[in-house]
Amino acid sequence: SQTIHQWPATLVQPVGSPLSLECTVEGTSNPNLYWYRQAAGRGLQLLFYSIGIDQISSEVPQNLSASRPQDRQFILSSKKLLLSDSGFYLCAWTDSGANVLTFGAGSRLTVL
């Protein structure tokens, strides 16, 4: 069966420090991968999505970047965190053509 893992689950970082959140999917190949952010009072915002290695689309201009070094690995990064980067980050995957997204457990980032 397919599983999705995110880590770390919780992270507290100072302003200006770098960030790396990792997401991996097991039990499938060539998944579509997504990064969402859930900020307080703002619902879910799609940040990046990828339909294959080296195929990453950014939805909103921001302080973050995404990479997909392997087929089932999706990494969210920042070189210098801002206070406004605080939030709950969710990775998700789906088989191409399927409708249902499966989410990871999330990574809670607090920038101080």
Added chain:
Amino acid sequence: GDSVTQMEGPVTLSEEAFLTINCTYTATGYPSLFWYVQYPGEGLQLLLKATKADDKGSNKGFEATYRKETTSFHLEKGSVQVSDSAVYFCALRHTGANSKLTFGKGITLSVRP
């Protein structure tokens, strides 16, 4: 572009009360519609879905019917439990590899014993 509108929250109910959470959407064509639930401290889980007009999705006592004529997908449950306390998100997605899931803002439901 596509959009999903959910009723304003939060919602607080007593156990065994009837629940309705409104959701309307704007989209071209015939997207699939979803309800996701997020329990405290966790990621999102699919609660139910409907892929075409007049379909009814159901799970764990929750139901929602895809109403094309009113562009709605309201979530209902006849008798809520304390364990239903969570954040509920309505969403839509078109088919296709590049299609993205568009969410509503979510609504927090608290159920009192």
